[in-house]
Amino acid sequence: MPNTVAFNASLPEIGESERWFKRSMGLIPCNTQTLAKGYTQYVEGVAPKYLYRGKGARVFDVDENEYLDYNMGIGPISLGYAYPAVDEAIKDQLQRGITFSLVHPLEVEVAELIQEFIPNAESVRYSKTGAEATSAAIRIARAFTGRDRILACGYHGWHDWYAATLARNAGIPQEVAQLTQTFNYNDYAAFKALMNYDVAAVILEPVTFDEPDDGFLYKVQDLCHHYGTLLIFDEMWTGFRMAEGGAQEYFGVLADLATFSKAIANGMPLSVITGRHDVMQVLEDEVFFFNTFGGEALSLAAAKATLTEYQNNDVIGHIWELGNRLRTGLQNIIKNNKADFLRVKGYPYRLLIDIQPIEFDPLIIKSYIQQELIRRGILWSGTFTLSYSHTEADIDYTLRVLDEVVFLTVDAVKQGDITIKLAGKPIQPSLRPISNFARREH
Numbered sequence: 265m266p267n268t269v270a271f272n273a274s275l276p277e278i279g280e281s282e283r284w285f286k287r288s289m290g291l292i293p294c295n296t297q298t299l300a301k302g303y304t305q306y307v308e309g310v311a312p313k314y315l316y317r318g319k320g321a322r323v324f325d326v327d328e329n330e331y332l333d334y335n336m337g338i339g340p341i342s343l344g345y346a347y348p349a350v351d352e353a354i355k356d357q358l359q360r361g362i363t364f365s366l367v368h369p370l371e372v373e374v375a376e377l378i379q380e381f382i383p384n385a386e387s388v389r390y391s392k393t394g395a396e397a398t399s400a401a402i403r404i405a406r407a408f409t410g411r412d413r414i415l416a417c418g419y420h421g422w423h424d425w426y427a428a429t430l431a432r433n434a435g436i437p438q439e440v441a442q443l444t445q446t447f448n449y450n451d452y453a454a455f456k457a458l459m460n461y462d463v464a465a466v467i468l469e470p471v472t473f474d475e476p477d478d479g480f481l482y483k484v485q486d487l488c489h490h491y492g493t494l495l496i497f498d499e500m501w502t503g504f505r506m507a508e509g510g511a512q513e514y515f516g517v518l519a520d521l522a523t524f525s526k527a528i529a530n531g532m533p534l535s536v537i538t539g540r541h542d543v544m545q546v547l548e549d550e551v552f553f554f555n556t557f558g559g560e561a562l563s564l565a566a567a568k569a570t571l572t573e574y575q576n577n578d579v580i581g582h583i584w585e586l587g588n589r590l591r592t593g594l595q596n597i598i599k600n601n602k603a604d605f606l607r608v609k610g611y612p613y614r615l616l617i618d619i620q621p622i623e624f625d626p627l628i629i630k631s632y633i634q635q636e637l638i639r640r641g642i643l644w645s646g647t648f649t650l651s652y653s654h655t656e657a658d659i660d661y662t663l664r665v666l667d668e669v670v671f672l673t674v675d676a677v678k679q680g681d682i683t684i685k686l687a688g689k690p691i692q693p694s695l696r697p698i699s700n701f702a703r704r705e706h
């Protein structure tokens with residue numbers, strides 16, 4: 265019998281997952297299209313590898329084990345899997361066509377809707393992936409300012425200008441790499457030291473898990489204004505989760521350009537660049553940014569339906585309420601179990617269990633926590649990303665599970681046998697940073 269979302273005695277059977285995995289070996293490099301979904305981020309031999317259906321906040325692996333999901337497609341699932349209002353809109357559009365030979369009215373309708381949500385959306389353009397949106401914003405900023413240097417803080421996708429700063433950076437010309445430098449979040453002094461009149465743009469995730477301290481975002485904005493540098497907010501995670509108007513609304517900081525994807529279309533591939541009209545004007549006749557699928561109608565129909573759901577329901581309020589409940593509950597569990605090596609970080613819409621190094625590698629501890637959550641029907645990979653479909657009952661169940669799992673983890677650490685208790689290969693380091701963004705010597 266497949267496992268369900270329950271206190272299962274045994275780990276799930278994952279034979280079918282393993283069979284698919286074998287078929288992909290040598291055929292699909294890395295076995296995944298994005299690292300966060302790949303086998304290296306899960307306890308190998310324990311965690312499922314392939315999911316094939318979902319409903320609400322639940323997903324089912326190919327062995328039919330059921331899980332309460334806290335990854336939500338790595339962000340895109342904002343309302344829920346197979347969410348009726350969005351699915352109906354997609355089906356409805358599907359009957360009339362997917363991609364057309366001229367532009368589609370949905371491009372205008374969705375842009376107008378985005379304008380109602382996003383504070384800086386004087387102009388709007390679309391693309392398909394987050395990386396395309398951030399790269400377009402960078403090119404726009406370079407064209408507008410006539411400068412080349414970029415300062416970055418966060419994760420911004422696989423394109424040359426940014427991936428040059430990652431440890432895995434083969435295939436990127438040195439000339440391109442030299443133009444991008446990174447700084448750590450909240451390290452205003454380091455940021456200031458990198459700034460000068462050659463910087464075209466500062467791109468940052470307005471927050472990841474640390475809160476901005478001491479007016480950090482305002483100071484960054486001020487210095488950008490001082491140097492005539494454009495400020496770009498990469499709102500892939502903050503957009504349509506932190507607030508209806510994203511981090512710009514939440515912090516009251518207007519960015520010159522902002523980029524969105526993930527949550528905007530509840531799983532359909534759409535990314536968006538919003539920005540100042542005068543800046544986005546370079547797209548009229550200077551900057552080359554065109555792609556075949558930017559106006560693809562199914563995703564735009566999904567975005568329209570998603571944003572309409574946000575307008576008709578308190579999606580953000582629901583997500584924050586549940587997130588606060590989870591955060592408070594988990595903090596109490598950590599305190600009661602004296603698990604001082606664990607900390608809850610982040611905002612309620614996306615909480616992180618931060619694991620401090622003790623006598624065990626944090627990845628071993630994370631692996632054990634993940635294993636025991638999976639046993640109890642919870643799919644977790646470090647963070648709790650919430651959707652409109654998560655319920656109070658889901659959070660309460662998760663807290664009951666966490667109570668047991670944190671207790672077991674503390675015990676395993678104390679007994680020194682946490683490695684033995686791992687039923688599979690531990691999680692490997694992620695090549696994609698979530699903190700300590702300043703990685704290169706400059």
Ligand SMILES: Cc1ncc(COP(=O)(O)O)c(C=O)c1O
Nearest residue numbers: 393394395419420421498500501
């Ligand atoms: C903040 C941020 N920016 C950019 C990207 C890149 O988006 P994509 O993977 O769709 O290219 C991501 C992806 O996770 C992201 O989290």
